[in-house]
Amino acid sequence: MGGSFRLTRLFGIDVEINISWLLVFALFSFTLAREYFPAIITGFTAATYWSMGIITTILIFVSVLLHELAHSLMAIREGIPIKKITLFIFGGVAQMEKEPHLPAVEFKIALVGPATSLVLALLFFLLFRLFPPGLAISQVIFFLARLNLIMGLINLIPAFPLDGGRVLRAGLWHYFKSMLRATRIAVRIGSIFAFLIIGLGFLYLFQVSLIWGLWYIFLGWLLYQSGQASYAQLVFHQTFKGIAVRQIMSGNVQSVPPHLTLDQLVEYFYRYKYGAFPVADNHRLLGMITFNQLRDVETGRWPHTTAEEIMTGKAELVIVSPDREAVEIMMRMAAGNIGRVLVVENERLVGILSRTDIMKLISMHMLLGTEK
Ligand SMILES: [Zn+2]
Numbered sequence: 001m002g003g004s005f006r007l008t009r010l011f012g013i014d015v016e017i018n019i020s021w022l023l024v025f026a027l028f029s030f031t032l033a034r035e036y037f038p039a040i041i042t043g044f045t046a047a048t049y050w051s052m053g054i055i056t057t058i059l060i061f062v063s064v065l066l067h068e069l070a071h072s073l074m075a076i077r078e079g080i081p082i083k084k085i086t087l088f089i090f091g092g093v094a095q096m097e098k099e100p101h102l103p104a105v106e107f108k109i110a111l112v113g114p115a116t117s118l119v120l121a122l123l124f125f126l127l128f129r130l131f132p133p134g135l136a137i138s139q140v141i142f143f144l145a146r147l148n149l150i151m152g153l154i155n156l157i158p159a160f161p162l163d164g165g166r167v168l169r170a171g172l173w174h175y176f177k178s179m180l181r182a183t184r185i186a187v188r189i190g191s192i193f194a195f196l197i198i199g200l201g202f203l204y205l206f207q208v209s210l211i212w213g214l215w216y217i218f219l220g221w222l223l224y225q226s227g228q229a230s231y232a233q234l235v236f237h238q239t240f241k242g243i244a245v246r247q248i249m250s251g252n253v254q255s256v257p258p259h260l261t262l263d264q265l266v267e268y269f270y271r272y273k274y275g276a277f278p279v280a281d282n283h284r285l286l287g288m289i290t291f292n293q294l295r296d297v298e299t300g301r302w303p304h305t306t307a308e309e310i311m312t313g314k315a316e317l318v319i320v321s322p323d324r325e326a327v328e329i330m331m332r333m334a335a336g337n338i339g340r341v342l343v344v345e346n347e348r349l350v351g352i353l354s355r356t357d358i359m360k361l362i363s364m365h366m367l368l369g370t371e372k
Pocket of ligand 1 (some may be wrong): 067068071113114155163
């Protein structure tokens, strides 16, 4: 996710905060200090209410972090590396390097998060009982007990991709022996919950409060969208699983020799109408030259400038082996907004994989049907 910065490193996992969280921090502190706490307990100074608001917000953050950390540590224990944890507007995401390969593994990883929140709720409740209720700190603790309880319960809603939905999918997966089928059912059940939340939002909109109504509608819609997106991503993975780059790349690449002058090079652009050409010396890849690089050189200098002089060197290009999984490369291209990768085998340029190749492949699969 864009716009994140690294906060710390715990158990070998980078903890990042999305900038959206800073806005949430300000909004939560403000709402708690000015609206929530003054409404439930009176007689404190503004400074005390602000301290309560800020401390509570920090501890909300710690609660979310502990929930994600529980998922991450369980994943690591099950042999799934965790790249990083990103905390953003509605909680956090622990980025797993790969999906769990067994239903039992997914079950454990999904369940440990809400379980942690529920244990935290219990601990805060017990702590609350130790303090007299009239203290500012007691109200902070009580709020956190409730928050962790709600966080644990919401995450247990069986709506994929929420934790509860993952627990449900693990069960269905174990039963049907098909991850795709289990996901499809879990996403459908999740959509029902999403629509129920949206319906509740509309009810709130007219009956209770406008703001809460809009929040519910927004959260329901977000839940629906993320369910659909995770299913689409899974279908995409399953469809193209096992396909190597070699099978979908364009072979017979038209390359240009390094000593070609730019006035000769422009002929290639006219003739082939490609946006870029690899520069190769007898099939040995040296770099890549784009139309924009050619255009940036004054036409008067074209006869005295060679392709080699203005090309992007090999070191800066994305180069892959033809035996790599295509879907992996496709994901990397999409994430990094990379237009084309060069396929090289034993130092020789053997192909090029462009966005156009991928789009063709996807539309072919869509015409033939992807349902397995
Ligand atoms: Zn979770």
